[in-house]
Amino acid sequence: MNTKKLLFFLKFLGQKAYHQFPGVLSVLILFIGWHYISKTVPSFLLPSPLSTLQETYKTFFSAEFIYNAYLTLKRSITGFLIAFAIAHVLILSSAYSNLMRKFWKPLILLGLSIPATIGVFVTVVMLGSRGPVALIVIILILTPLIYLMLYPAFRNINEEFSEMARVFRLSRLTYVKYVIVPQIAPYYLSAFRAGLNDAWKLVILAEVFSFGDGVGHQILQYFNLFSIRQVLAWFISFFAILVAIEYCIFQPLERLFPSYSKKE
């Protein structure tokens, strides 16, 4: 019986390893490459992976990092949520009126073509370095992006399924839960992922140019001190938080929503 259990466990591990192998391999290749390059250049240009990871460990559990990461995350999430809400106003107005869609179109195109650095410079000049630079940059750049990602979700709602729901007089709750949500959920997950990822990059950029705190500002400080090890440690520590968000929030959400495409 024990041997059977052991064999079953080994088989389970083997299957897991088989599925995880390509991902682990790519990270391993990255670290090996980093290790060999770091041996050929001075350590102040590129520190070894081991010393960087040690520094990352120290940084990650420091009060300074927790405080600054909290500020950066707060700015990213607030900016993203505001952009998300504004994008919904634009999407709903576009869905109900063709005139409104035509009205928003040039503004959306303009928003999409604004480079992040230009957005930050202009906002810093106009509002000063202590103003809500990060929020405004996120709203300016993310709103058109979210609009572009979510508008097709509303346009591509299957009219045939809606007709079926009307004929069989499904309640509004049943209709939304079983007919609408599975169709738009994949678009929403993509918009959340892409939006949050872009939001933190924009916030870090804005913090580099404007704020006196946040992960971006700390990275700038260590960059001014030529401490690449610290820069990488701060970056990897913040990256670890985003990986945790991906695995703890987005992937369970993906499993929760019955995907439209999975069973088609």
Next chain:
Amino acid sequence: MVQINADEISKSFNGELTIFRKFSLRIRSNECVCFFGPSGCGKTTFLNLLAGLLQPDSGSITFKNDKHETVVPTAGYVFQQPRLLPWLTIKKNITLVLGGINSKNSSILVKRMLKLVRLPIDGKRYPSEMSGGELQRVALARALIVKPNVLFLDEPFSHLDEVTAAQLRCDLLKVFQKIKITTVFTTHNPLEAIYLADRVVVLSGKKPTVIKRIIDTHMTGRERKDLYRRFIFEKSVKRIMHRLLA
């Protein structure tokens, strides 16, 4: 038991293409009426008007019970394509129309309905795992589970191969013999029209659409089966002869 009265219905699209102008028809209780006509003559439009998916520009559609009181009908609809939600299992697709997929006694009801449409499966499969004929049977089961007093079928077998369609026609006739429902269906197939319907309404191809003829079939179940067998036989003989001659 519901009868349908369509009085002077007018319907046009975009104010230009007039499909119906003052079109009237009465469908009796428990009668099976078939709309037969060429493509684009307005069969599906009329069915959608009756089902409430479209609103007439003028005129009225009323549903009346035996006491001649106006009622809101419980309708079942079998579309050309089954329109099953691909992310739900067959069982959930069927029970969805009962007001949510977790309704009480749903398993027993689903089994009963699947048995009625001669589909002996457990309902845990997804639509993507089933054939076209099976999916159309599921669509029929979904339409029947709401205990409709009006059943609409929009060319239900048009996209199926002839063998599957023939089997489904026989099964549908058996269902009609077991359950009496006022039924309205559309088809391109003249045999299907005569085989299944009590009355065949032949529509013109010109716009606005008018009734060219109404045929009362007046056949017993046995006569319908004989007709069907003879037709299928003749069709196969013709096909074989055609091949031999070719």
